[in-house]
Amino acid sequence: MQISNETIEQIRTQNDIYDVVSQYVKLEKRGRNYIGLCPFHDEKTPSFTVSVDKQICHCFGCKKGGNVFSFIQEIEGISFIEAVKLLGEQVNIPVQINQPVAKQESDDHAVMIEMHEKLKDAYHYILRAVEDAEPALNYLYERGFTDEMINREKIGFAPNVSQYALQFLKENNFDVQLAYEAGLLSRNDEDFSYYDRFRNRIMFPIENAQGKTIGFSGRTYDGSEPKYLNSPESPIFQKRQTLYHVNHARKYIRQSDELILLEGFMDVLKLNKIGIQNALATMGTALSREHTLHLKKLANNVTLMFDGDFAGQEAAEKIGQILLKERLNVFVVPMKEKMDPDEMIESLGETAFKEYIAFNKQHYLSYYLKKYKKEIENNDLAYEKHLQKFLDDVKLMNSAHLQKKVLHEASELFKVDFDVLNFQNTRQPKQKNQMPTFQQEHLSKLDRAERVVLKYFMNDKHLFQTFKSIVDVSYFKNKMHQMIYEALIGYYNKEEEYQISRFINHVPIELHEIIMKLDVLEVNLSPSNEEVNDYLNVLNRDLNVQSQLESLKHELNQAIRIGDIDARNELTRKIMHIQKQRKARNIQEGY
Structure with a gap:
């Protein structure tokens, strides 16, 4: 569907590039810009930059970046329309899409997420409104959960019925095979019949970094085993990539530059209850490489708060070592023997527990020495x-x-x-990360002339209009420069001033890096018409030679067709002479 340019521009201007990117990347100020570890590839030295002045971002490593729409498209793996809609929601500008984009594109992942979102709401309703769920609700109250927490987290209840979720999904026109692949249903391998994976359990939704439900953790309330039943690995839920509550905690982590890493989601919710919002959990799995990379991009300081049993102490030592090697500042708050954070909060009380954290947060190596x-x-x-x-x-x-x-x-x-x-x-002083820059390119004289002309026109629409009738696309030999010039013509038909963050919407992603390089290209900001003509003459000279060669080649083809040997030899000699001259000139002038 079409979205008006006015709506797109309104959404772009109201979503500051720093605010959007910093939800995913820990940024540090360097001069007028910001740098951070690229969210699109693994790196140790930051090469991802954000310019607030120009409202663009760019990675000097993997070359990805652009404006806010480009960034969201890449990091969320969604289309331009979906990126506009998502960013519109963040600034309360509605964007109507006639049909769900995911279903138009047969995007199974998006349908799986939709299944989870609808079941989450259904389970939550059952917990709050159905009489059979009262024992589960009372259990939550006994464990210290409030109505506000239950509603905020959309905690629910899966009834003790073998086909509740199955029938619900069918009634909502979802494919049961896809629901099985998403981990919502189980299957009898003998007759291939489907039934609910979760029954008679309190349902805790698991969300991804964007706040979309991708799985559940079902907890018993009557002492039956297993105590916890999690969603299985699926196309949308991989434990090695999932950090519980990261969507909620991210802004608090950014404010404090510290995250608290816990063993389980219940501990996270209990810390939230007493006002500690920068807490995450790893879903009970070992810290994966994906987890580590994510943590590095969230904060410089990581505090480990694991259970006080042997397994928790071992995990704190192992994970602390991994994070220390990643040059993070790692701290440990050891729990009392055989107690987890939830139990310590219940034992000490909110105020005393906060004091315990304040007076027992020690560097990882101090913890190691004491252990x-x-x-x-x-x-x-x-x-x-x-x-x-x-x-x-x-x-x-x-x-x-x-x-x-x-x-x-x-x-x-x-x-x-x-x-x-x-x-x-013999510690070497840590060097401060410098702003990355583009590597120096060895451009031919012709390529440089083309870029200078493009930069002149980007800097000054009046200058562009002065030469527009003279300069057509054929002036540019480089195909990418041709595409940029064509896009600039279309852009200036609607816009009065060049802005890189707006212009990027008019060009394909493969041109973004050249546009970024053009943006930092230093040229005379007020060139005379004569100066522009000097560069155009460089372009035009090669264009004239090419036109002359094409004419001679046409004549050569005709001479060959009619069998005129003398004309064929003479034309071949002329073509070779011109090509030889051009090659010599190119070498001399650095083409």
């Missing part, structure tokens, strides 16, 4: 191993002040002089 204190003091073989590991890890710390504190702790524990440890450390 192995007895072993280091009483086992000389272990002493050597832990000392070497500490010396390797302390070099990964970012804060010089915290590093000195930890070195003093190690000096006391290992009975090694601080200066000796500090010398062993």
Whole structure:
């Protein structure tokens, strides 16, 4: 469907590029711009830039970027129309799409998400309104859940009926095979009949980073096993890529530059209840590479708050080591023995628990030293191993002040002089990330002339109109430059001023990098007509030579057809001479 240019422009101007990108990428200010780790590829040094002045973003590594629409299209994997609709919703500008885009394009993933969204609402209604769900609702109240929490999280109840979800999905015209693939139904392998995966369980929706429901965690309330039943892996739900509550927590993480990582979603909800909103969980799985990359792009500081049992302590050590190697600032708040955060909140109370966090947040290496204190003091073989590991890890710390504190702790524990440890450390000062730039291109004189002409016209519409009748698309030999010039003609038919964030909507994505390079190309901001003509002459000269060659080749074809050997030889000689001259000139002038 068509969306008016006025609506598109209104949505673009009301969605600031920094606000949109920073929902997905942790950005740091560098001069007038911002940099961060690219969300589209794995990297250690930030190469993704955002210009608020120009309302564009660009990765100097993978070359992806553009305006707010381009960014949302790429990161969400959706069409331009869907990107406009999504951004319109964020600024309360409705965009009507006659039919769901996902169904028009047979997008199974979008249909699976729609199934989950509708079932989430149905389960939530059952919990709030159906008498059979009262025991489950009372269980939630007993566990400290309030009506506000239940409604906000859309917690629901799957009734103890084998085909409730199956019939619901059929009534809503969803394909049951697709629902099975989405993890909402199970199947009898003998007769291939379908039945509900979740029965007689409290249903906690699992959302992706965009706030769309992609799975459920069903919890029992009557002591039956298993206590938790999660959605299986599906095309829309992979545990290795899912961080629970990231859509809710993201803005709070950005404000504090800290995220709290927990073992389970119940702990996240309980921390939210007492006002701690920057909490995430990994769905009970080990920290994957995908999780790690996501965490790096959210915050510089990660606090681990795992259960106080043996498994929780082991997880804190292992995950802390992974994150430290990624040069994050890693802290640990150890729970009391055999207690999880939820139980500690119930035991201590809200105020005392917050105080416990405030007075027990220690750097990962401090936590490590305390964990192995007895072993280091009483086992000389272990002493050597832990000392070497500490010396390797302390070099990964970012804060010089915290590093000195930890070195003093190690000096006391290992009975090694601080200066000796500090010398062993020989820490190199961390270099501040610099703004990435385009690598210098070795352009031919002709390509550079074409780009200068395009930049002149982008800088000044009046200048463009002055030469528009003289310069047609054939002046440009480079096909991409031709496409940009054609787009510029169409753009200036509607717009009075060139803005890169608006112009990008008029060109295909493969031209974005050249347009970004044109944007930073330094040229005379007020060129005279003579200066422009000098560059056009470079373009026109090659155009005239090409026209002359094409005419001679046409004559050559005619001479060959009629068998005129003398004319054929003479024309061949002329063509070779012109080509030789052009080649020599190109070499001389750096083409």
